[in-house]
Amino acid sequence: MNTSSKPALFVSSDFNGFLGLLVDNISVMAFLATALIGIFGFPADLVYTRMFPGTTLGVLLGNLAYFVMARRLAKRSGNAQTTAMPLGVDAPTSIGMGLLVLGPAFLSYKQAGMDEHAAAIATWQLGMASLVVMGVFKTVLSFFGPLVQRHVPRAGLLGSIAGIALVLMGFLPLLEIMKVPMVGFAGLGIVLYALVARGAMPWNLPGVLVAFVVGLLLYLVLGPLGWLGHGYHPAAAWQWRVALPWPTLQWIHGLPLTLPYLPLILPFGLLMVAGGINVTESARAAGDNYNTRDILLVEALATLVAGCCGGVAQTTPYIGQPAYRAMGARTGYVLLTGIVVGLGGVFGYLSNLVELLPLAVLAPILIYVAISITTQAFEATPQRYAAAVVFSFFPAIADMVAIKLGDPTYVPREHFVALYNDASHGISELAVINVLGNGFIITSMIWASFVVAMIDGRPRRAASILLLGGALTLFGVIHSVVPTGSLYLPWALDPALRSISLQFAGAYLMLAVVLALLSLQPRNTAQA
Structure with a gap:
């Protein structure tokens, strides 16, 4: 092992990774701001001067820690090609916090008689307290991460994350691109040409930068000409919203x-x-052997600090590390991203970018990362487990459909509940979609794991995994029958919902019994 190899602080490809990770973070922040301000009418100033600074502080601290971890790993392994783990604001739960927690809470506080400012402050305190609770919870669970990693097959781990990539990081941003196709599709094509087809860019410019610039120019030129229809929105005046993310105890008021x-x-x-x-x-x-507990612990502490300083969206290690490695990014890109995003929350230029840039310009890099992750799930998993990987995608697809069907801009809440409870022909299709999508990450891991066990000729192990799935189903950890995806005690459920829960749990039990009986058969040695 060559421990004398010291990686450069920055390499030219770090700029590619920096742009990709920066765009990832801006995209998620834009989704969160759009949900709160556009859908629920939340005061924009509170979002940009209270919520953004604390949230971006978590991104800064987490990326600094991952930068140090990557430098140490490179020195210890002698591998100058080590790529740092990317960290940013988590997309699925940030969207969930906006649509399912913060937005509805804000409306309920106003309906209870609070004026708009008081309701907004209470919602902000709720968001902070939620982050603190999640940070503490994740800190405790981080010490059990390696145990899970040793017992869940790679097809389950990579398949579940590939499902997220394919439908949440890939398909949903693709919808944003095709809302303004003359802008977004050109940027997506450039990203695919540069990063998938490995085509050369003029003057060796990073492909992500070229895609970003071309998309932005098309938007700024075609928009005023009226060629983009309602997809063009004139930029708001630039504002310097200076707001330091000072630690505050206001989150304590939000705990109740x-x-x-x-x-x-x-x-x-x-x-x-x-x-x-x-x-x-x-x-x-992909070749970078990070300690699972350390990765989880850093992320949990970053979330905890963000909550104590006004943040409302949790951080997470991004699922695109192999994609950034393929870009040629090493360690410097996370340092740059942390600084730019962290200071952007303080000095307000991040909020101005969110207001200025259309999602169609930001989304192409998300789709590339989604393609890269999905591809890796098949390349890094033995070919005989490919069916398990594919099977693990279905719960994520259900979650994506449920997100769209549950969006109040598409289906009014009262209509959604009415359709959900329609049991005139058995379990309603909408309920099936929602129940299948709730807890989809863990569901995907269970589904891939029991299929892997069957492929390996271990039906009893597959049966035990299914029994675990049935037990988790009873309490709503997976397949929650409540439309919002919450946990519950099965005996406290409404009878109609309890019936659905018991049917889903019973399905796991029935298949476990079938596999246990099949395990009594002599093993097919020719198949093995």
Whole structure:
């Protein structure tokens, strides 16, 4: 082992990775701001001067820690090609916090008689307290990450994360691109040409930068000409919103407010732990052997600090580490991203970028990362397990459909509940989609794991995994029958919902019994 090899602080390809990770973070922040301000009418100033600074502080601290970890790993392994783990604001749970917790809470506080400012402050305190609860929860769970990693097959770990990549990081941003196709599709094509087809860019410029510039120019030129229809929105005046993310105890006032939302908040934290395990396995498959506990612990502490300083969206190690490695990024890109995003929350230029840039310009890099992660799930998993990887995608697809169907801009809440409860022909299709999508990361891991066990000729192990799935189903950890995805005690459910829960849990039990009986048959040695 060559321990004398010292990686450069920055390499030219770090700029590619920096742009990709920066765009990832800006995209998520833009989604969060759009949900709160555009859908629920939340005061924009509070979002940009209270929520953004604390949230971006978590991104800064987490990326600084991952930068140090990567430098140490490179020195210890003698591998100058080590790529740092990327960290940023988590997309699925940030969208979930906006649509399922913060937005509805803000409306309910106003309906209870609070004026808009008081309701907004209470919602902000709820968001901070939620982050603190998730940070503490994830800190405890981080010490059990390696245990899970040793017992869940790679197909389960990578398959579940590839499902997220394909439908949440790939398909949903693709919708944003095709809302303004004359802008977004050109940028997407450039990203695919430069990063997938490995085509050369003029003057050796990074492909992500070229795609970003071309998309922005098309937007700024074609928009005023009227060629983009309602997809063009004139930029707001630039504002310097200077706001330091000072530690505050206001989150304590929000703790009592979290009680009704704990069934949502705790699963959000659990999903991040499961996702952190998966991305560490993804990095290991790509060649960077990070310690799972350390990756999870850094992310948990970054979330905790962000909550104590005004943040409302949790951080996570991003699932695209192999994609950044393929870009040629090493360690410097996370340092640059942390500084730019962290200072952007303080000095307000991040909020101005969110207001200025259309999602169609930001989304192409997300789609490339999604393609890279999905591809890796098949390349890093033995070919005989490919069916298990594919099977693990279905719960993520259901979650994506449920997100769209549950969006109040598409289906009014009262209509959604009415359709959900329609049991005139058995379990309603909408309920099936929602139940299948709730807890989808853990569901995907269970599904891939029992299929891997069957492929390996271990039906009894597959049966035991299914029994675990059935037990988790009873309490809503997976397949929650409540439309919001919350946990529950099965005997406390409404009879109609209890029936659905028992049917889903019974399905796992029935298949476990079938596999246990099949295990009594002589093993097919020719198949083995």
